[in-house]
Amino acid sequence: MAQKNRLKFIILGLLTQQGQTGYDLAKSFDSDIGEFWQANHSQIYPLLKKMEKEGLITHEILTVGQKMEKKLYLITKAGETLFDQWLKEPSLPDNSHDEFILKLYFINDAHSSLLPVMLREQAKIHHAKLGHLEQQLKRKFPDQTAIDRQYGHFLVLRHALNRENQYANWLDGLLDGDDNMV
Amino acid sequence: MAQKNRLKFIILGLLTQQGQTGYDLAKSFDSDIGEFWQANHSQIYPLLKKMEKEGLITHEILTVGQKMEKKLYLITKAGETLFDQWLKEPSLPDNSHDEFILKLYFINDAHSSLLPVMLREQAKIHHAKLGHLEQQLKRKFPDQTAIDRQYGHFLVLRHALNRENQYANWLDGLLDGDDNMV
DNA sequence: GCCTCCATGTAATCCGTTACATGATTAA
DNA sequence: TTAATCATGTAACGGATTACATGGAGGC
Numbered sequence: 001m002a003q004k005n006r007l008k009f010i011i012l013g014l015l016t017q018q019g020q021t022g023y024d025l026a027k028s029f030d031s032d033i034g035e036f037w038q039a040n041h042s043q044i045y046p047l048l049k050k051m052e053k054e055g056l057i058t059h060e061i062l063t064v065g066q067k068m069e070k071k072l073y074l075i076t077k078a079g080e081t082l083f084d085q086w087l088k089e090p091s092l093p094d095n096s097h098d099e100f101i102l103k104l105y106f107i108n109d110a111h112s113s114l115l116p117v118m119l120r121e122q123a124k125i126h127h128a129k130l131g132h133l134e135q136q137l138k139r140k141f142p143d144q145t146a147i148d149r150q151y152g153h154f155l156v157l158r159h160a161l162n163r164e165n166q167y168a169n170w171l172d173g174l175l176d177g178d179d180n181m182v
Numbered sequence: 183m184a185q186k187n188r189l190k191f192i193i194l195g196l197l198t199q200q201g202q203t204g205y206d207l208a209k210s211f212d213s214d215i216g217e218f219w220q221a222n223h224s225q226i227y228p229l230l231k232k233m234e235k236e237g238l239i240t241h242e243i244l245t246v247g248q249k250m251e252k253k254l255y256l257i258t259k260a261g262e263t264l265f266d267q268w269l270k271e272p273s274l275p276d277n278s279h280d281e282f283i284l285k286l287y288f289i290n291d292a293h294s295s296l297l298p299v300m301l302r303e304q305a306k307i308h309h310a311k312l313g314h315l316e317q318q319l320k321r322k323f324p325d326q327t328a329i330d331r332q333y334g335h336f337l338v339l340r341h342a343l344n345r346e347n348q349y350a351n352w353l354d355g356l357l358d359g360d361d362n363m364v
Numbered sequence: 365g366c367c368t369c370c371a372t373g374t375a376a377t378c379c380g381t382t383a384c385a386t387g388a389t390t391a392a
Numbered sequence: 393t394t395a396a397t398c399a400t401g402t403a404a405c406g407g408a409t410t411a412c413a414t415g416g417a418g419g420c
Contacts, residue, residue: 004281006279006281006284009284010284013287013288016288033287035277036277036278036280036283036284036287037277037279037284038277083288086285087285087288087289087296087300088296088299090303090307091281091282091284091285091304092281092307093280093281093282093307093308093311094278094279094280094281095217095218095219095220096218096276096278096279096280097188097219097276097278098218098275098276098278099188099273099274099275099276100273100275101218101338101341102188102191102192102218102219102273103268103269103273104334104337104338104341105195105215105218105334105335105338106195106198106265106269106334107269107333107334108331108332108333108334108335109333110329110330110333114269114270117270118269121272122273125272125274125275126275129275147292148292149290150290151289151290151291151292152286152287152288152289152290153287153290155286155289155356156283156286156287159283159286159352162348162352163345163348163349166344166345166348167345170341170344174337
């Protein structure tokens with residue numbers, strides 16, 4: 001998307017918590033942060049090098065087994081400063097790129113035979129996502145201690161859950177023919 | 183984002199309604215569809231040429247005034263077929279790239295002094311957007327006739343409004359310290 | 365005559381995805 | 393010993409943004 005290099009800040013954020021390898025960073029997009037942001041190792045490794053040149057991070061070499069070397073990346077003072085600045089900046093919401101909504105826009109006829117099919121399919125997807133998020137919330141935040149430790153993560157998960165809940169309800173309402181559903 | 187060329191389908195969709203110039207197409211991203219998708223003329227003009235090569239669209243030259251020529255693009259049968267296929271395909275939701283949510287994720291401490299500032303700022307943005315969407319809905323869909331003419335557009339607008347409403351309420355709830363707000 | 369809008373293009377750059385490529389470690 | 397996982401990289405390509413660039417039409 002020619003974005004505003006948000007991955008840079010995600011990496012900084014993850015490194016404030018602890019030093020990590022590129023591999024570790026890539027893995028966090030399979031869980032946790034992966035619930036709402038994506039990145040591949042092929043994007044991460046070059047960016048780590050670039051960020052090191054910029055003085056935002058450094059690395060130490062760790063030797064594992066006989067010869068395998070891995071790079072443990074650490075955030076620098078400059079990196080921490082930049083990250084804190086970013087947190088403080090206002091953030092404008094993207095227009096979400098929801099392909100289903102895009103398609104819906106082009107369905108002019110309220111009685112199109114496509115509509116119920118599309119709605120049902122989409123409802124299925126969002127109900128599944130809702131179930132997944134409920135499970136995540138239970139798994140990651142079983143008690144108050146967990147919430148206190150990662151309050152932001154907790155809020156983000158609950159926000160996603162609210163969003164999916166509302167989305168699914170809206171679709172269900174449309175499928176029930178409840179036209180004035182809000 | 184190295185997306186799946188959704189702009190192509192937007193252009194096809196817009197051209198099913200009526201023949202348009204590149205300029206006209208670019209303008210629709212300032213209103214209507216611009217509420218939830220963006221594109222610039224610098225992306226549109228080259229894509230129109232590419233799509234014409236692919237046989238999805240054609241163009242006619244219109245002369246305006248003494249010498250100015252403009253290209254009126256028209257969708258072909260092949261274009262219509264492709265567009266209909268796209269509508270019928272399942273669409274998986276993107277993970278929305280909401281930068282505020284990203285920042286929130288990194289706020290571990292529930293009592294961070296950053297939190298209320300961020301929440302207030304964000305609430306302001308979403309309340310403004312909510313107001314804007316309410317106005318749009320009233321302006322574009324003042325009566326049932328308008329709704330019947332562009333039912334999909336109507337649904338999309340109402341969906342956006344619901345989403346913003348829920349988002350704003352969630353933020354307000356957090357600001358009120360109502361921790362278990364859903 | 366001047367300003368705004370109409371109208372169309374290209375170039376540079378960046379971001380992101382998919383594919384290509386290699387090799388070590390560890391546990392079954 | 394062999395499969396899964398750890399670990400690190402590059403290349404090709406496509407999509408999106410910003411900037412550069414040009415010129416006509418129409419209203420005041």
